[in-house]
Amino acid sequence: MADLVGLRFYSCYKCQNHVSLQDDIVSKGFQAGSGRAFLFSHAMNIVLGPKEDRQLITGIHTVADVYCSDCGEVLGWKYEKAYEESQKYKEGKFVLEKFKIVRENR
Template sequence: MGRPFYEWLEGRCYACKMCHCNLAAASELISRQFHSKHGRAYLFNSAVNISTGPKEERIMTTGLHVVCDVYCLKCMWPVGWRYEVAYQKSQKYKEGKVILERACVVGINPSEDGEDHYDEGLETESDDY
């Protein structure tokens, strides 16, 4: 099968809560105003080191969408979903975007000493993630 390749992100990012594999750069964050079955969720323009499940139609609070669940590529932990198709015109902006559930990710804040600091307290809107 070969050796897996993981993309490592520079600067602040979000990572899998289970294995700390990088998933999305903080600069790709669009909104913190989303909700999931496990609580709050974040919408990102893009994500790395993920694999996707099958596409399925799902009724959400904003209507019917075609989505696929996303998993951490390293440990296969479910971390959210990706919007494939939005049927309502007002929801088209979500197509191709990724939701990461707050309960499934941690923030990584690299410091000047070269150490990564993991922040599981991402619930406040004032943080810079």
């Protein structure tokens, strides 16, 4: 636990399960159905749903919903595949909805 001191985590708003680090934020300028969202390079303590093609603001993407591994709350999605070249940077990254996560300092 000592190696976690000083880290800033984002946690599930329902159960406080750590789901990402603040240092893993790629962008705070994303939109989800419920409002603002953040793009993260990594996520932890999550479960992925099945992959599906979804029409998003920036076009069709193959995504998988992201669930908290403790309480099962849907937190956002993972970009599995982007079909447009300008969107390829999103592949393998995670969108977590701002109102579904809380920032914690250790």
